[in-house]
Amino acid sequence: MSNVLSIKGLSKKYGSIIALDHLDLEVEDGQVWGILGPNGSGKTTTLGIILGILHANAGTYSWFEGQYGPDHRKHIGAILETPNFYPYLNALENLKIIQHIKQSYDDPLDDYLDLVKLSHRKKSAFRTYSLGMKQRLAIASTLIGAPEVLIFDEPTNGLDPAGIVDIRNTLLEIASMGKTIIMASHILDEVEKICSHVAILMQGHLLKAGRVGNILTENVFIEVGAPDLNILRKQLETVPGVIRVTEKSGKLELEVTPGTSTAKINEVAFRQGITLTHLQEKANRLEDEFLTLIAQNG
Amino acid sequence: MRYLLKLEWLKYRNNGLVKVLIIFFMVCLGLLLLTGKKLPELPPPLPDPSTIFQFPYVYVYQGYIGNWLAFILLGFLAIYMTSSEFSSKTFRQNLITGMSRSQMFWAKLFALVMICVAATLLYWISCLTYGLLHTPDVTVELMFERVQWVPRFLLMCFGYMSFAWMLAVLFRRSALSTIFYLTYVMFLEPILRWAVHFQLYNHRSMLFYPMNSIEDLAPNPFFEYADAIQQDEISFPLFLQPWESILSSSIYILIFLLITYRVIQRADL
Numbered sequence: 077m078s079n080v081l082s083i084k085g086l087s088k089k090y091g092s093i094i095a096l097d098h099l100d101l102e103v104e105d106g107q108v109w110g111i112l113g114p115n116g117s118g119k120t121t122t123l124g125i126i127l128g129i130l131h132a133n134a135g136t137y138s139w140f141e142g143q144y145g146p147d148h149r150k151h152i153g154a155i156l157e158t159p160n161f162y163p164y165l166n167a168l169e170n171l172k173i174i175q176h177i178k179q180s181y182d183d184p185l186d187d188y189l190d191l192v193k194l195s196h197r198k199k200s201a202f203r204t205y206s207l208g209m210k211q212r213l214a215i216a217s218t219l220i221g222a223p224e225v226l227i228f229d230e231p232t233n234g235l236d237p238a239g240i241v242d243i244r245n246t247l248l249e250i251a252s253m254g255k256t257i258i259m260a261s262h263i264l265d266e267v268e269k270i271c272s273h274v275a276i277l278m279q280g281h282l283l284k285a286g287r288v289g290n291i292l293t294e295n296v297f298i299e300v301g302a303p304d305l306n307i308l309r310k311q312l313e314t315v316p317g318v319i320r321v322t323e324k325s326g327k328l329e330l331e332v333t334p335g336t337s338t339a340k341i342n343e344v345a346f347r348q349g350i351t352l353t354h355l356q357e358k359a360n361r362l363e364d365e366f367l368t369l370i371a372q373n374g
Numbered sequence: 375m376r377y378l379l380k381l382e383w384l385k386y387r388n389n390g391l392v393k394v395l396i397i398f399f400m401v402c403l404g405l406l407l408l409t410g411k412k413l414p415e416l417p418p419p420l421p422d423p424s425t426i427f428q429f430p431y432v433y434v435y436q437g438y439i440g441n442w443l444a445f446i447l448l449g450f451l452a453i454y455m456t457s458s459e460f461s462s463k464t465f466r467q468n469l470i471t472g473m474s475r476s477q478m479f480w481a482k483l484f485a486l487v488m489i490c491v492a493a494t495l496l497y498w499i500s501c502l503t504y505g506l507l508h509t510p511d512v513t514v515e516l517m518f519e520r521v522q523w524v525p526r527f528l529l530m531c532f533g534y535m536s537f538a539w540m541l542a543v544l545f546r547r548s549a550l551s552t553i554f555y556l557t558y559v560m561f562l563e564p565i566l567r568w569a570v571h572f573q574l575y576n577h578r579s580m581l582f583y584p585m586n587s588i589e590d591l592a593p594n595p596f597f598e599y600a601d602a603i604q605q606d607e608i609s610f611p612l613f614l615q616p617w618e619s620i621l622s623s624s625i626y627i628l629i630f631l632l633i634t635y636r637v638i639q640r641a642d643l
Contacts, residue, residue: 128475129466129643150472160467164389173384177471179377221472 078105079141080225080256081126086135088121088280095121097280098135103258103273105224108251110267110288111260112366113277119260120157122277123229127154140224150178153218154227159210163203167194167213170202171220180221188216192246208239215246225256232266244269268362276369283369291365295319298330298338301354302345311348312341327354378481379488385464386485391454399447399493404500406439407432426595427508430519432501437523437530437592440497444531445559445589448493449538452486453551456542466643479638483631486539490531497527526591526620533588533623536630543634559585578610587622590614 081103088096096118103109111119124130126137128149139148161170171185189195192212197205205213211231218226231247232240247270251257261267267274268288275285284291302308305328312328313321317336322329330341338357345352386392413423426435459465468478501523506512542551563585571580581590593613614622 124642127470129469131640131642146474147472149470152470152472154470156466156470158463160463162385162389162464163462165385169384169388173381173468174471176377176381176384177468177473217471 079103080105080107081137081139081258082141083122083126083137084135086122086125086137087133088118088125088130089133094280096125096132099277099280099282101275101282101285103225103256105256106254108257108270108272109259110271110274111258111277112262112264112267112274112362113260114262114370116279117277118280119262119277120229121280123154123156123227123258123260127152127156127227129156150180150221151223152225152227153220153223154229155211155214155218155231156227156229157233159214159217161202161210161213161217164201166201167198167216170213171217174217174220178221183220183222185216185220188219189213191219191249192216193242207234208236208242211235211239211243212246215243215250219250223255225258226250228257228259230261230263231259232261232263240266264363264366274362276366278370278373281373283373288362291362294334295331296334296336297358297364298332298336298341299324299327299354299356299358300330300341300345300352301327302350302352304350307348308345308350308352311344311350315341315344329358375480375484378477379484382481382485386455392451395447395451395454396489399443400496402443402447403436403440403493403496406443407436407500407504410435424508427504429505429509429512429516431595432505432508433520433523434592434595436497436501436504437527438595440493440527441530441589441592444493444534448489448531449534449555449559450552451489452535452538453542453548453555455485456482456539457546457548457551460542460546461548469643475639479635482539486535487532490528490535493531494524494528498524522616523592526616529620529623529627530588530591533591533627536627536634537584537588540630540634540637543637576607576609581610581612581614582618582622584626587614587619587626590619591616591623593619 079102081101083099083101086096086099087094099118099122111122113119121130125132126139140151144151162173165173167189168185171188175181175183175185186195186198189198192215194209194212194216197209202210202213215228215231218228228247232243235243244266247257247259251270257270259267259271271288273285273287274291276283276291300308300312305323305326309321309323309328312318312330315336317333317340318330319333320331332341338355342352342355407426410423410426413426416423421431425431459468465478469475473481502517505517509516538551538555541555542548545551545554563583567580567583567586581587590613613619
């Protein structure tokens with residue numbers, strides 16, 4: 077597996093504000109990275125620097141181990157923030173400009189437009205598109221020149237639920253082609269569904285980076301409900317293996333060590349004469365891990 | 375160069391505003407001189423209006439009309455072609471897609487130069503057409519007597535466009551760039567020259583300001599008579615010598631281009 081992107085000590089300041097603070101990251105061929113973080117955490121700044129539109133104050137990055145030299149961006153397909161096209165040109169005319177820049181004239185543009193379901197509007201001016209259509213055209217444009225790496229920055233931003241599902245399916249389809257993908261997002265569900273690796277940023281600092289499986293805690297989360305949550309909480313907090321009890325939406329969420337089963341929780345409650353109205357083991361979620369990290373570092 | 379020019383062609387070939395500005399420039403440069411047919415007889419030392427269509431004076435009069443058109447239409451065209459790339463973020467997208475910052479600079483520069491070359495060709499063709507149709511006893515010598523106005527016209531067009539381009543790169547917004555461009559050329563620089571420089575130092579160095587240098591490449595056609603009508607308090611000719619305006623304009627253009635290049639290279643987009 078070859079190195080696609082190597083970031084070392086990247087820093088960026090906007091006046092006195094530190095947008096990025098000594099970021100290190102290595103991306104290998106075929107990995108699908110999600111860069112997670114709340115708004116203002118440095119996700120877009122990171123992508124802006126590695127795409128050459130922002131200048132870093134310190135640090136270095138290199139693409140493809142330097143094999144393409146200054147032309148490395150021609151081997152990357154990227155959308156940063158919003159889809160940017162000439163508003164008075166139609167989809168095909170805009171894609172032809174990208175083809176020309178990449179000097180890649182044999183791309184099946186119609187197939188790309190089919191993939192993002194825009195064939196029927198390929199002759200309409202870009203300014204007449206809805207936000208979802210603009211986003212889909214941007215995704216189609218990233219495929220031009222068969223790039224080895226795709227970069228998406230908040231690809232589902234501003235879309236309605238149907239649009240989000242559409243874009244997510246398209247991204248999954250692209251990921252299945254074996255491309256290396258780097259995707260910045262603050263929608264954890266999106267990252268969890270698509271990415272193999274995550275990097276979590278906050279206020280310009282890298283909090284954690286690695287495979288999604290390694291990032292997630294081994295602890296198990298169990299949701300329980302009862303008529304009186306206070307009594308239940310008091311009982312459960314004393315059970316060996318229960319690490320944390322938090323109340324969420326009229327239920328208790330228990331973080332327990334691996335091996336602490338729902339049967340054991342049920343047994344404890346039964347012995348104390350408490351009838352459980354709800355008992356469910358939850359899948360280990362990136363969201364929980366992310367929120368914990370943010371809370372610890374906030 | 376061909377690669378970069380084709381890119382600019384792909385961007386603007388279907389742009390309505392660019393088409394309107396170019397067509398308006400062509401129509402105005404082709405036809406505005408005809409208003410001279412309505413001029414009454416001018417008092418001496420001013421010339422007979424019929425001479426404005428004849429060789430060699432047609433180069434001068436057409437040049438002055440072209441001066442105003444280049445200032446307004448070509449200047450705005452340069453601002454629009456640049457600021458629209460910032461407002462629609464296509465400038466940064468083209469960079470992301472694979473162009474280098476240097477290529478972005480050269481692409482726009484080549485496009486502006488091509489527009490100036492086309493405008494100059496139109497100027498020359500219109501001069502030849504008017505001259506051939508109106509000059510009695512045309513000779514080749516007479517036809518080309520003031521042909522040096524053709525490269526001067528080219529330099530003038532590029533002077534306005536390079537200044538407007540620099541402003542658009544600095545301000546990034548079309549309205550702000552346009553307002554500053556018009557205000558500087560029409561008010562700010564004349565005020566600096568006449569109300570400040572001239573009052574403090576009555577010397578012809580006040581003629582060497584950037585836009586005045588560029589304007590004097592195709593000055594007011596009555597400049598030849600200016601010495602006869604100018605005020606006593608002005609102790610020097612009102613216009614730069616051709617070589618002076620060519621040299622100073624070239625230096626200013628170089629400065630505009632260097633600033634533009636540096637901003638494109640250094641700016642966060």
